[in-house]
Amino acid sequence: MNEPVIELKDVHVRYKARSSTIFRKQYVDAMDGVSLTVKRGQTLGIVGESGSGKSTSAKVLVGLEKPTSGEIVFAGEAVQKFTRSVRRRLGRILSVVFQDPATALNARMTVRDALLDPMQVHSMGTRAQREAKVRDLIGMVGLPASALDALPGQLSGGQRQRVAIARALVLDPQVIVADEPTSALDVSVRAQILNLLTDLKNELGLGMVFISHDIQTVRYLSDEIAVMNKGRVVEFGDAAQVFDNPTDPYTQTLLGAAPSLLEPANLS
Numbered sequence: 144m145n146e147p148v149i150e151l152k153d154v155h156v157r158y159k160a161r162s163s164t165i166f167r168k169q170y171v172d173a174m175d176g177v178s179l180t181v182k183r184g185q186t187l188g189i190v191g192e193s194g195s196g197k198s199t200s201a202k203v204l205v206g207l208e209k210p211t212s213g214e215i216v217f218a219g220e221a222v223q224k225f226t227r228s229v230r231r232r233l234g235r236i237l238s239v240v241f242q243d244p245a246t247a248l249n250a251r252m253t254v255r256d257a258l259l260d261p262m263q264v265h266s267m268g269t270r271a272q273r274e275a276k277v278r279d280l281i282g283m284v285g286l287p288a289s290a291l292d293a294l295p296g297q298l299s300g301g302q303r304q305r306v307a308i309a310r311a312l313v314l315d316p317q318v319i320v321a322d323e324p325t326s327a328l329d330v331s332v333r334a335q336i337l338n339l340l341t342d343l344k345n346e347l348g349l350g351m352v353f354i355s356h357d358i359q360t361v362r363y364l365s366d367e368i369a370v371m372n373k374g375r376v377v378e379f380g381d382a383a384q385v386f387d388n389p390t391d392p393y394t395q396t397l398l399g400a401a402p403s404l405l406e407p408a409n410l411s
Contacts (some may be wrong), residue, residue, distance in 0.1 A: 146219065147202060148236065148317045148350050149181040154213030156199050156374075173199040174210070175374035181318050186344060186351040187364030188382065190358045190397065197354050198372040201322045205239050206230060218317075234265065237284060238311035240340075242323040244303035247310075248295040254281070254306050255291040278362045280309040284339060301332035308339065318350035327356075337364060358397045360388045370394045 155179045160169040181187050181204075191197045202208035203215065206225045215222050217236055222229055237357050241247040248257055258277045267273065281291055284305040295303050304324065309318055321340060325333040341364060344351050353364050359381075361368055368385040370378040370393065378391040389395050 144186065145182045147180045147182050147216070148192070148218060149179075149351060150214075150216040151179045151327065152214040152216065153178055153205065154200075154203060154215065155208045156196075156203065156208060157211045171240060172374045174203065174213075176369075177213075177374070177376055179204075179369060179376070181350045181352055183317055183350045184344075184348050185366045186211050186341075186353055186364055188361035188368045189352060189354045189371060190356065190361045191371035192356055192397075194373075195371040197356075197371050198322065199369065199374075201239075201320055201354050202276070204320050205237060206233055231265070234261070234317060235314050237318040237320060238293055238314065238316040240304075240308055240311050240319060240321040240324045243327045244307040245295065245327075247307045248303060250295055252294075253291065254293055254295070254298075255297075257306065258291075258310055258313055261310065266320060267314070276313070280312055281306075283312070283343070284309045299332075300328050304328060304332075305339065308336075308343070310345070312347070316349070318352065319344070320352045320354070322354045323350075323356070323361075324353075340364070357384070358394075370397065 154174050156174040158171045158173055160171050162169050164410055177196070179187065179200070188196045189200055199208060199235065204212055209225070243347060251261070254286065258280060259273055262268065262273045268276070278288060281288060286302060286305050290298065290302065295306070298306065307398060324340070325336050328336060337360070340351065343349065353361060355361050365382045367380065367381050369376045370385065370391065372393045378385055378389060378394045385394065389398060
């Protein structure tokens with residue numbers, strides 16, 4: 144039985160609005176009763192426009208945002224506080240691929256050191272084993288071994304994102320959260336990165352959360368889709384079902400918007 148790796152149960156995240164005053168407090172619900180489940184071997188797509196709550200959901204999933212209320216469950220264990228020990232354990236359960244690889248990588252560290260660092264922090268294997276894994280990972284993401292001696296600034300945007308993906312795989316996570324992983328890249332390399340993520344998910348049996356504003360791209364990568372609007376999941380279901388037979392007007396609006404820059408043929 145494929146047990147959930149991550150579960151959000153009726154999660155609320157509420158912020159004080161900028162228009163709030165001492166005498167009249169106003170709030171914004173970035174997440175309003177969101178419940179989601181992530182399993183190994185499956186991709187959950189979260190889609191919505193800016194301000195829909197999808198990025199806040201990503202922050203909650205990876206422990207960067209504390210819910211106002213609700214429950215977060217990692218590998219069957221509810222998390223109340225993200226203490227240092229909890230974060231250390233979570234590092235072995237999930238990893239993140241951020242939107243901009245230039246900010247996700249240390250500009251002063253070579254690719255080799257960037258990949259070795261998490262393993263050293265978690266005391267994984269011997270030095271020889273860590274070095275071997277680094278070589279395996281760089282090949283797995285489609286880069287030559289010579290890239291290990293490069294600094295991030297010496298690589299293209301697509302190459303940096305491949306390094307960021309390799310770094311996300313270093314600790315053998317069960318789930319990868321990819322938050323708009325191609326939006327900072329040229330159109331010509333987006334399909335390559337998306338294909339790479341899909342291949343790695345299938346090869347390693349990973350769970351994946353793919354977050355994007357582009358519902359057509361999400362459709363071709365996801366097993367299930369959650370459509371978010373104003374902090375709520377307004378539609379959820381099998382990807383084909385949501386795409387072919389949307390029931391919520393907001394989902395219909397997203398599908399009727401400008402076509403994806405990434406055509407289906409490029410994902411084959």
